[in-house]
Amino acid sequence: MIFRSTAKLILFIIGLAPLTWLVTALTCDSIYGTILMSVDPVQKLNRELGDWALIFLMVTLSVGPLSKILKRKNLIALRRMLGLLTYFYAVLHLTSYIIIDLQLDWHEFVKDVTKRNFIILGMTSVVLLTPLALTSNNISLKILGSKSWKKLHYLVYPAAIIAIIHFFMMIRADYHRPIIYASLLFALLIYRIWTIEIKNTKIISRFRSKI
Amino acid sequence: MIIRTPKSYDLKETSVTKEDIYFNRRKFLKSSLAAAAGGFLGFCPSKNLQAELQQLSYKTTKWGKTLKPSSFEAITSYNNFYEFGTDKSDPKKNSHLLKPKPWTIEVAGHVEKTGIFDFDDLVEKKTLEERIYRMRCVEAWSMVIPWIGVPLNKVIKKLNPSSKAKFVGFTTLKDPTQMPMQNTNILDWPYVEGLRIDEAMNPLTLLAVGLYGKTMPNQNGAPIRLVVPWKYGFKGIKSIVKIEFLSHKPPSSWNIQAPQEYGFYSNVNPNRDHPRWSQKKERRITGQSGFAALFDDKIDTLLFNGYAEEVAHLYKDMDLIKFF
Numbered sequence: 001m002i003f004r005s006t007a008k009l010i011l012f013i014i015g016l017a018p019l020t021w022l023v024t025a026l027t028c029d030s031i032y033g034t035i036l037m038s039v040d041p042v043q044k045l046n047r048e049l050g051d052w053a054l055i056f057l058m059v060t061l062s063v064g065p066l067s068k069i070l071k072r073k074n075l076i077a078l079r080r081m082l083g084l085l086t087y088f089y090a091v092l093h094l095t096s097y098i099i100i101d102l103q104l105d106w107h108e109f110v111k112d113v114t115k116r117n118f119i120i121l122g123m124t125s126v127v128l129l130t131p132l133a134l135t136s137n138n139i140s141l142k143i144l145g146s147k148s149w150k151k152l153h154y155l156v157y158p159a160a161i162i163a164i165i166h167f168f169m170m171i172r173a174d175y176h177r178p179i180i181y182a183s184l185l186f187a188l189l190i191y192r193i194w195t196i197e198i199k200n201t202k203i204i205s206r207f208r209s210k211i
Numbered sequence: 212m213i214i215r216t217p218k219s220y221d222l223k224e225t226s227v228t229k230e231d232i233y234f235n236r237r238k239f240l241k242s243s244l245a246a247a248a249g250g251f252l253g254f255c256p257s258k259n260l261q262a263e264l265q266q267l268s269y270k271t272t273k274w275g276k277t278l279k280p281s282s283f284e285a286i287t288s289y290n291n292f293y294e295f296g297t298d299k300s301d302p303k304k305n306s307h308l309l310k311p312k313p314w315t316i317e318v319a320g321h322v323e324k325t326g327i328f329d330f331d332d333l334v335e336k337k338t339l340e341e342r343i344y345r346m347r348c349v350e351a352w353s354m355v356i357p358w359i360g361v362p363l364n365k366v367i368k369k370l371n372p373s374s375k376a377k378f379v380g381f382t383t384l385k386d387p388t389q390m391p392m393q394n395t396n397i398l399d400w401p402y403v404e405g406l407r408i409d410e411a412m413n414p415l416t417l418l419a420v421g422l423y424g425k426t427m428p429n430q431n432g433a434p435i436r437l438v439v440p441w442k443y444g445f446k447g448i449k450s451i452v453k454i455e456f457l458s459h460k461p462p463s464s465w466n467i468q469a470p471q472e473y474g475f476y477s478n479v480n481p482n483r484d485h486p487r488w489s490q491k492k493e494r495r496i497t498g499q500s501g502f503a504a505l506f507d508d509k510i511d512t513l514l515f516n517g518y519a520e521e522v523a524h525l526y527k528d529m530d531l532i533k534f535f
Contacts, residue, residue: 030501038299039285039496040352041505100505108489116487170487173397173468174297 011078015085018052019092046096053089054167057160058184060086065191080136083156087133090126090163118169121162128159157192160185264425267339269359275343281354282498283423289496290430291348292449293398294383294390302430309389309450311433320380320456323371330434334361334420341424342417344440346447347479347516352494358438360419364412372408372456379411380404380461381437382453398464404437404448405461405475407525415440415521418451441515441522443477474535478526479516483535 022045025036038044060082067075102108112119132153134140141149164185167178292302295309314330338361347353367379385401387393393400410416417438420427427433432449439446445465455461465473472486481491492509499507515522526534 026501026505028501030503033500035284035288035500037500039282039289039498039500039504040299040494041500041502042494043350043352045505103509108491111489118487172297173293174395175397 007074007078008081011081015056015081015088018048018089022048042100046093046101049089049093049096050167053086053093054163054181056082056086056089057156057163058181061156061160061185061188065188065195068195084133084136087129090129094123094126118166121166121169125159125163125166128155128162132156132159157189264421264428266425267336267359267421269339269341269424271341274341275345275355275357278343278345278355279497280343280357280423281496285496285498286354286356286422287428287430291350291444292430292432294392294400294402294450295430296392297397305391306429306433308391309384309429309433311427311429311450314434314452316435316451317453318370318455319453321373321375321458322456323373324369333366334418334435338365339420342438344415344417344438345516346438346440346444347493347512349443349445349473349477349485349490351485351488351490351492351512352496353510353512354496356438357423358417358419359421359424360417360438362414363416363418363437364414366418367411370454370456375458376456377408378457378459378461379406379408380453380455380457381406381448381451382455383448384450384452399467401452402448402464403461404446404463405457406437406439406446408456409525410439410522413522413525415518441478441518443473443479445473446477476526476531476534478522478531478535479512480514480531480535481512482514483532 022037026041026045028034029037029041060079063075063079063082067073098104098109102112113123114120132155135144135149135152144152164178164181167181168175171178288303289299290302291299292306295302295305312330315327316330316333317327318325318333339359340361341357341359343355343357345353346356381404383402384390385393406416417440418435419432419438420435422428422431427436432447432451435451436449437447437451446463460475463473463475465477466475479490484490490512493512494507495510497504497507513519
């Protein structure tokens, strides 16, 4: 028990480190005139927040398979925190776009959300992650029951696919980074499907042996 | 022969300090400390690998007298020059590989003086002038840059193109040893751009060889680049090695990459949005960093980047939305 909560505390601190760094860098730039966040911090900040949302999303999705491969079940205990960190950075990414980039220009916002596909996809991904973040607590798990809770949380996969397409669409020339994310997600999906198949065949064979 | 099994307290041969290190132990200590310190310094911003920039002599002009130039730091640390990397900080880091001297430029096509010219013969040092222009990037940010250069029309007149020359095509250097990203296929190398001959002859169009009174930093397109202030920044092709006078429209790199997003003309136009973002406003990058820059108000983008008076006549009767 102590191990789990210490691990969670460490994870929480690590999870907030990127944001702490971004704010520190901006503060340094403001006070000392350095350019840690470039001379265009609007773009830099937004990109960094988006990157971190994707990184945490990938780590969250890797926890399940990793715990099985490494045979360390207690890793699963960290998944909720990772998921919430993902959502935290995704919301910050969206907020920085609306407040800092668009400067709360709602006319432009409506135009973006209705006309520009990559923004529609980005927003969709955040919308899909919202019920997951809201139900990432024990009470919701109890109310929903573990089966429907699990079903709901499968939404993370369409959200991840859409987020990566969103990343692909905002690139102009160099696709190597979204390709890395897409390959990782592909591998994770294959693993999922594969393990589900194994489970099913086990169930089937158990069923057969009963007959 | 005595066979001696080593005792547990015996020292192994490998644990003996080498004689030369022992006798030079002070020096050894110093150099190890220096190496360790060097390791730490690796975290600090690397020192400038760029060649020293030379002071240029030039005459000032009326252009941009009322504009406040962006800082030298901003202009030279925030660049789109994909030959050196796709991040805006990459060109400053990697462009030290470019050797801008000596430099030759090939002149070809429907023109009297064809051949390979030395950079200094094409751009006479004594005719240099300063032009402070707005630079609007297609990505919705902008700067104000004090360029040093010669009007392109002066160079073109000297080369004397024939009446068949309706367009001018430009080509960037292609040499992966100097431009490492040319080892990848993120763009169709070399970078190419083009102008209609009347655009090229417009008095605003500049062949720039420097900025802030000094020779061109590598990351900004050393030693010679195009500046077309009423068009989006990517039309300003860098590190030019070829100028060709053509009867047909030349290809342009971003148009090849994404024709629905980047047209041949690419005039700055707040009324024609990029498919993925609005072009109505822009972030003016002044050189200020941190929170002040983060919350700086955007400014309105002007038609032809504010140079309508000088260039609007070039496009009269043309649908600027269709011919973007």
